[in-house]
């Protein structure tokens with residue numbers, strides 16, 4: 166299996182209004198480092214998983230929909246908690262509509278909250 170990963174980051178604000186999250190129930194900010202990894206069993210005609218520039222632009226385009234926003238007001242998170250896991254799911258879903266998934270085995274989106282904590286969402290394409 167081959168893979169290609171590109172990284173970017175995004176600044177957001179949000180609250181997690183559930184007692185489960187303690188102080189994070191209040192509005193707070195986060196700078197999330199985002200890594201997107203495309204996997205495919207065989208390389209394409211140019212011997213790459215995907216062009217690095219195309220992957221970087223695609224990730225940036227998706228993160229643009231989140232940059233500097235208060236996720237409490239973002240339609241994608243209406244009625245649900247914008248946890249790191251849920252944000253990873255949103256980003257992977259948005260990426261999937263921007264490339265030909267039939268050419269790939271899977272996509273992983275990993276978000277680092279800080280150097281010691283991260284969460285990810287993995288999609289396997291049949």
Ligand SMILES: Nc1nc2c(c(=O)[nH]1)N=C([C@H](O)[C@H](O)COP(=O)(O)OP(=O)(O)OP(=O)(O)O)CN2
Nearest residue numbers: 181186187188189190193195247248249250278284
């Ligand atoms: N699984 C997840 N757990 C938590 C998330 C998350 O997105 N996924 N998010 C947060 C908060 O948004 C914030 O990032 C950290 O808040 P904090 O209160 O500091 O949380 P901690 O669990 O690290 O520490 P506590 O001892 O619970 O205060 C929290 N968790």
